[in-house]
Amino acid sequence: MADQAVEPSGANLSGKGPLPAAGEHRFLGRARELKELRADIERAGLDTISGRKAPRARILLIAGRPGSGRTALAEELVREVADRYPGGVLRARLTEPDGTPVPVERAARELLAALGLPTPPGATEDDLAETFRAALADRAALLLLDDAPGAEQVDALLPDNADCLLVAVARGPLTGIADVRPCTLGGLDTKSSLELLTRRIDPVRVTVDPRSAEGLVELLQGQPAALTLAGGWLAAHPQAAVADLAKQLHADPDEGTPLGRVLRLAHASLPAGAARMLRLLALAPAGDVDPHTASALAGCSLDSARGILDELAGAGLLRAVPAPLPQYEVPGCLHPLLLSLARAQDRPAELQLARARMLERTVRLLQTCRAITETDSPETREKLKGLPPALRFPTPRAAEDWLRARRPALLAAARLAVADGELDTLARRLMSQLVRAMVAHFGTQAAAGDLYGIHRLVLDVAERRRLPRERAAALLNLADLDARTGRTAQALARYRAALDAGREANDPYATGRAMESVGGAHQELGDHDRAADWFGRALSQRLARGEHEEAARLYGRIAGAHTYAGRYGEALRNWRAAIAEHRRTGDVPAHARALSELARVQEYAGRPAESLRTCQEAVEWARRADDVRLQAALQLRLADTLERLGDPVAASLHRGAAERILGEEVQGADDGGTDATSPEQDADACEIRIASAED
Incomplete structure (x- = not known):
């Protein structure tokens, strides 16, 4: 929280005197x-x-x-x-x-x-x-x-x-x-202010000189944050009297608030390394600090960062956050003062270097956070073994816990990196790895809200840096999320913009996907003629590139658009073309499904005899593909067709066969079969395509 009238927990700089237990209720006054x-x-x-x-x-x-x-x-x-x-x-x-x-x-x-x-x-x-x-x-x-x-x-x-x-x-x-x-609110009353001081130090140091203590409270205007820092300074200087602190504050030549004056004194009394880290913590995203962030900002070891953070928390300069992982917060009232100190005492190049180190460390942590989910890959396992122990997660669950705990800070880091404008390469890598890690651990649907914000940031950078390839990727990802939430018109506009960007970048992947997505948006809006036209444009590109699997799928989408429009002849022609492409590529399951759809359209077109023959052929291909659900569906369709042709006995036989197939599948599922979709299967839908990204 921004302001505290309670004493932070932690060890003091001198290591002398116990502090109240963490979690103990210590509200004062008011x-x-x-x-x-x-x-x-x-x-x-x-x-x-x-x-x-x-x-x-x-x-x-x-x-x-x-x-x-x-x-x-x-x-x-x-x-x-x-x-x-x-x-x-x-x-x-x-x-x-x-x-x-x-x-x-x-x-x-x-x-x-x-x-x-x-x-x-x-x-x-x-x-x-x-x-x-x-x-x-x-x-x-x-x-x-x-x-x-x-x-x-x-x-x-x-x-x-x-x-x-x-x-x-x-x-x-x-x-x-x-x-x-x-x-x-004004300041605390004198009694509560003195109690706040004596919770940090031996009460005798106040009782032996009550006037000086009261003068210190008056000098600090009873402000709890200033009193907390004053108590931390006195705890770190056990030989100093309360009057000595008041004299030093009076001697401060810089005007400002009592909090600013006592912070400058506390900062000046710290060892050089701790003082520098304290200043640089003002660069931490959302004021949220963990040992990795502090280590990267200050350019020190992880163990050293942990020790300094504990010291700063003990002095009241940080607040320890109750969390499963070590985590601290820069008090909101101190943040602008620390940032002012950093700008006054550190060169701009040093501050920018600290930001870059922090972003680079975050990128590497996100890479390992995602990679730990790919434990089936020998190459990934070897790569993880080669990383320093501090950058490795012991289990996928530990990586997910870290990602959840650091999520607000990671999103804030992406926003700040984009707003900075001078670290765009690191910002792009950070956002790419953040998307991949979230998809790997949470799945696309659960992370959709965060992904939308990240893709908007990617789009900002791509437009600022004039990167049409990345602009196309960001627009496609945003449009996909728009389409999934029912904003089809907005998705259509973004798909068209992505097509323009893809053409500018001469990116066949982006242009092909954009054309197909434009067709899909038109189909969702009920404009089947335009949908078929755009699917046809995407098909021409796939055929020119020899991409037969994608071409077969697009033949099917064109056939679907014609079916919706009632043009069954065109639909049948395109389904036959799709079947020919599947036969060429040897995709047996897709061949079976295409035959099934061909039979459906033949039935719509009033050709039951043809539909019956095609359906029988589709059953055989579904059996070869071991697709039991499709087999059962086709048997039911055969039964319906035979009933319409006046053969109820044969229809009953096919319906019984469908029931047996479904019964066997249910039994198999009860024996331990699963049909779950892993988060990794969602990854391609929201991947940020960056030419310089590292895996």
């Missing part, structure tokens, strides 16, 4: 504010006073500057009243660490995911916000929106349910939202 906030929940709103039923959730606003403990107060309020809201507690942060507002679309998507509800890829901001509000229409939930930059985001997510409560944390008022109950 009794009056908590009482007022609880009373505001019960107090009647303007609508209730006027005799109308409240149309929306009650809104409580906790306002204060970063470092005032506003988030900690909000969390304490949520802890105290959560049992009143059986719909659960939902949380979202509405500002990035660098101050960029989080789009409502992303916040709504994360909140819907927390509710376990689907979030269609590419859905608009308004649609997602409406879906979220509808999800809370009959759910008494408590919603905490942290670090809201303004009223617009809060209003978009405000539930239309008076049984819900929304707690917003912001720097100032939410102008434009009616009936907001504000609570503006």
